[in-house]
Structures are given as C-alpha cells and as structure tokens.
Amino acid sequence: MRTDSDLARDAASGEEVAFETLVRRHHGAVRGVCHRLARHAAEADDIAQAAFLTAWRKIGGYRGGSFKAWICTIAYREFLQARRKQKPEVEFDESAHIIAFDTSAARLSDQMDLDRALKTLPENQRICVVLCVASGLSHSEASAATGFPLGTVKSHVSRGVAALRKQLAAENVA
Amino acid sequence: MQTEDRYDDLSALFEAQDEALQNEAFVERVMQPIRKRSRWRAPLLFGAGGLGIGAALSQMGGLFDVVNARAARLSQSVGEVQVQAQFWDGLGVDPLWFGAIAVVVISCAAIVATERA
Numbered sequence: 001m002r003t004d005s006d007l008a009r010d011a012a013s014g015e016e017v018a019f020e021t022l023v024r025r026h027h028g029a030v031r032g033v034c035h036r037l038a039r040h041a042a043e044a045d046d047i048a049q050a051a052f053l054t055a056w057r058k059i060g061g062y063r064g065g066s067f068k069a070w071i072c073t074i075a076y077r078e079f080l081q082a083r084r085k086q087k088p089e090v091e092f093d094e095s096a097h098i099i100a101f102d103t104s105a106a107r108l109s110d111q112m113d114l115d116r117a118l119k120t121l122p123e124n125q126r127i128c129v130v131l132c133v134a135s136g137l138s139h140s141e142a143s144a145a146t147g148f149p150l151g152t153v154k155s156h157v158s159r160g161v162a163a164l165r166k167q168l169a170a171e172n173v174a
Numbered sequence: 175m176q177t178e179d180r181y182d183d184l185s186a187l188f189e190a191q192d193e194a195l196q197n198e199a200f201v202e203r204v205m206q207p208i209r210k211r212s213r214w215r216a217p218l219l220f221g222a223g224g225l226g227i228g229a230a231l232s233q234m235g236g237l238f239d240v241v242n243a244r245a246a247r248l249s250q251s252v253g254e255v256q257v258q259a260q261f262w263d264g265l266g267v268d269p270l271w272f273g274a275i276a277v278v279v280i281s282c283a284a285i286v287a288t289e290r291a
Contacts, residue, residue, distance in 0.1 A: 014212075016205070016209060020201065023201050023205065027197075031200065032191055032192040048200070049200075114184075114187050114191070115191075133184050133188060134188035134191075134192075136185070157181075161181050165183075
C-alpha cells in the first residue's frame, strides 16, 4: 500500500488519483473535526470540502509527518475562516444538502454521549481536545495551529480530557 | 509524545465516529471540482502559451537564414556586442517579441511551479 507521503508527492505533480486516495483515507477524520467544531452538519461538510480543496492547492507544501495532522490543521484554519465570515444571526438552512453518515457500524450511544460531553467544554478547551485527542496532533502542532502557547494547549487538553472522562463515566452510571 | 497525556480510550471513541463519517458521496463532492478544473486548465494554459509563441514566431521570418549564416561562429568576444546588436537589426525583428516569448514561458512555468507550492 502506498504511504501518504508517496501519494502526496504524486498529487503534488498533478496526479488526481493519488489525491483521491488521500481524500478517501482521511475524509472521515476531516469531517469529524469539522462536525465537532462547527455548529451544523451542512456547514461542517462545506468546511471539510474547502479544507480538501485548499489541501489540493497546497499539497506541494506538505513536508512529511502525519498527513492526518496536516489536513486536520488545514480544516481547523478553514473553520476559523468560515466563522469569521459568518454573521451571528444567520439562520441554519434546513434545506441544505447534508451527506448522511452510517451509524450502524458505530457505537451510537457512546458517540452521542461523547458529542454531548464535548459540547459542554469551553470552546478553546474543545478545540484543543479535538485537535490533540481526536485528530492526533501533538501539543506542539496544536500550539502552532491555534496560536495558543504550548502550556495553554497542554492545560486545555488535560482539563478537557478529565472533564470528558468524568461526564462519560457519569452517563454510563446513570 | 512521552510527555504528553495518554487518552487512547477517548481517541478510540473519536476514531469510531470518524469511521462512521466515511462516505463515498463526500469523496465525489470533493473530487468533482478538482477534476473539472483540471479538464480545462491544461488546454487553456498551453493554448494561451502556444498562441503567444506562435505570434512571436510569425514575426521572425528571417531568423533561420541569419542563424544558418552565422552558425559557424560558436564563440563571441565582448568586443562583438555591437555586432550582436546589428544581428537583431539584420533579422528585421522587434526584440520586444523575444521579451514577450520569455514572459509567456516564465509565466507558464511560474503558474505550474507555484500553484501547489
């Protein structure tokens, strides 16, 4: 199986099929980041698509390391851009096209608990948890992506993880 | 990563969520505009470049005769710069066209080199 680095190199030379393989491998993670950060599913998928289109344009700038971390960082930046453009009072478009996801294979109740618990975290804590715990960025990578000092990232992750565990444990007991 | 917290339990839950989000329709949604763009980009770019080069070449009717006449002289000294200037006059070609070719070629190369940098 070709590695992400090989595929990224081929994609940088214009090979669409290589990029498609990368999209197929990582779109779950990217959609996951966007769904956890954005307010609505349709908005999340728009951000995830924008992230991949940016990645296609900037693929020559990928310098190895975890491709998942690289693309998730791009997704986070796209999320920030989208949020800056948003008007606070914009209504959610119910008719927007949402690509459904398959819940049959997943542990649905755990996921719902996790989503609920994640939403209760303060925003910066949630961002750090999403980047480090869900997307696998190191604390330094998350610090570079968010602009938060390294110590702040560590503290947000540590507190966020503790809060998530506490809530999940409480919900399992209940 | 040794100094970083361990949270494999939560990471596993997030991974399960990510797997549930895998969907071929989304892959298509991403790839469609990329394929569409690639379809017209190359013909447009090379078409425009080709037009520029064609226009430049059409102005260089006497070029090959002059090149053939001077082909034996493979080296030139600094003192012959003036002769070179006369070379352009002899061609009856506006050197601006050579500049135009250079700009077209460099522009195309720059677009290709930087678009995914």
